[in-house]
Amino acid sequence: MTRPSTANPTALTALAAVGAVAAGAAVWGIGIERHLYTVRRHELPILPTGSTPVRILHLSDAHMAPWQRHRQRWIAGLAELEPDLIVNTGDNLGHVDGLRGLRSALDPFRGIPGFFVHGSNDHAAPSPRNPLRYFAGPSKTTRSVEPLDTPALDGYLTETLGWVDLNNAAGSLSAAGRRIDAFGVSDAHRGWDRLDVLPDLVAGLRDEEDVPLLGVTHAPYRRVLDVFCDLGADAIFAGHTHGGQVRIPGSPAALVANCDIPLDQARGLSTWSHGGRTIPLNVSAGLGHSIYAPVRFGCRPEASLLELTARA
Numbered sequence: 001m002t003r004p005s006t007a008n009p010t011a012l013t014a015l016a017a018v019g020a021v022a023a024g025a026a027v028w029g030i031g032i033e034r035h036l037y038t039v040r041r042h043e044l045p046i047l048p049t050g051s052t053p054v055r056i057l058h059l060s061d062a063h064m065a066p067w068q069r070h071r072q073r074w075i076a077g078l079a080e081l082e083p084d085l086i087v088n089t090g091d092n093l094g095h096v097d098g099l100r101g102l103r104s105a106l107d108p109f110r111g112i113p114g115f116f117v118h119g120s121n122d123h124a125a126p127s128p129r130n131p132l133r134y135f136a137g138p139s140k141t142t143r144s145v146e147p148l149d150t151p152a153l154d155g156y157l158t159e160t161l162g163w164v165d166l167n168n169a170a171g172s173l174s175a176a177g178r179r180i181d182a183f184g185v186s187d188a189h190r191g192w193d194r195l196d197v198l199p200d201l202v203a204g205l206r207d208e209e210d211v212p213l214l215g216v217t218h219a220p221y222r223r224v225l226d227v228f229c230d231l232g233a234d235a236i237f238a239g240h241t242h243g244g245q246v247r248i249p250g251s252p253a254a255l256v257a258n259c260d261i262p263l264d265q266a267r268g269l270s271t272w273s274h275g276g277r278t279i280p281l282n283v284s285a286g287l288g289h290s291i292y293a294p295v296r297f298g299c300r301p302e303a304s305l306l307e308l309t310a311r312a
Contacts, residue, residue, distance in 0.1 A: 060239030061286025063094030090119030184216035243267030243285025
């Protein structure tokens with residue numbers, strides 16, 4: 001005698017539907033969206049009255065591996081935007097041989113002035129991680145990492161491209177016919193930021209009025225943003241968060257940020273207030289991802305083009 005089935009057809013149908021949605025999301029995030037690069041455009045009215053605009057290309061978190069030729073070509077093509085200035089907020093490398101791919105991506109920007117800071121992946125290669133750990137708080141330093149050739153990276157950025165190193169440092173350059181001052185810190189996520197040295201460095205820059213002052217950091221921790229605001233930055237540039245990398249489509253906030261910035265400020269242009277000042281803050285969702293987490297969902301890889309214009 002055949003025993004009647006106890007399976008619930010509705011439950012089986014629902015389970016199959018959930019599985020199909022999950023599979024479709026994985027195909028989209030791994031196979032499609034992580035290659036859908038985009039440019040976010042913003043206007044920042046922070047220059048003195050009567051100034052001509054300055055176009056800043058903000059690049060971050062390329063996490064470059066040598067085989068990522070589509071990413072390399074797309075970044076190289078951004079030179080057609082004709083930026084006046086590059087701001088690079090770190091994590092350029094994602095592999096021990098990543099500099100070879102990075103050269104292919106950035107060589108077209110020779111002759112365009114720029115500033116840069118480090119992320120941890122400019123010093124150490126990525127390692128496998130459980131992505132669910134990010135929901136428990138910012139990631140921890142792994143005990144054993146494969147070192148990268150940071151001196152070769154810095155030599156390329158400073159000597160070949162002519163960019164200014166802002167790792168716990170300050171500097172000036174000329175872009176679009178005007179002077180731009182900037183200061184920055186090394187990766188605050190690893191505790192490499194030396195906020196204590198910045199006041200004297202910034203004071204040494206402020207010898208002229210109406211020179212825009214930019215603050216540059218890889219990881220936008222609150223302590224860093226507060227000090228940048230107090231030191232008189234006219235705008236802050238950051239990366240590190242990947243915009244959450246996996247987001248609920250349409251949600252204004254990321255699920256995680258891997259630092260203590262508010263989740264609704266983990267991507268894009270917003271403002272930061274401290275000590276009676278409110279200034280623009282641009283957090284790039286970045287161009288890449290770890291080779292051990294090749295996915296983007298609801299968060300396309302990006303570069304930012306910000307036009308500095310005259311104040312009203």
